[in-house]
Amino acid sequence: MGEFETLEVRIPKELLLGVEKQKFIEDLKLFAAMELYEQQVLSLGKAAELAGKTKDDFMGVLSEHGIAVLRYSQEELAEELKQLKNSR
Numbered sequence: 001m002g003e004f005e006t007l008e009v010r011i012p013k014e015l016l017l018g019v020e021k022q023k024f025i026e027d028l029k030l031f032a033a034m035e036l037y038e039q040q041v042l043s044l045g046k047a048a049e050l051a052g053k054t055k056d057d058f059m060g061v062l063s064e065h066g067i068a069v070l071r072y073s074q075e076e077l078a079e080e081l082k083q084l085k086n087s088r
Contacts, residue, residue, distance in 0.1 A: 026052065030061065038067050 009028070016024065030051045037047035048058035059069045072080065 033058070034062060034065060034067060037062065040071075044069070 030053075033042065033047040033051035036042040036050070037044065042050065044055060044058065048055045051058055051061070053061065062069050
């Protein structure tokens with residue numbers, strides 16, 4: 001891990017009634033990591049780091065939320081399938 005940046009997020013108190021602050025912060029980081037990964041701003045490893053999870057755990061969370069873990073272009077997918085067929 002490198003240097004850290006502290007960000008301030010202002011949220012009206014009435015929106016946080018009954019919400020545990022630490023859980024809210026962890027969820028914010030997780031959802032930000034998922035969004036940034038989906039937008040291809042962060043790699044899988046960096047997004048997992050932001051979310052405070054291992055790569056395996058983060059991949060599970062992505063799958064649970066319907067976010068593709070593996071990204072193949074049409075050409076890459078065709079090549080992978082070709083190699084799989086040839087290996088049989």
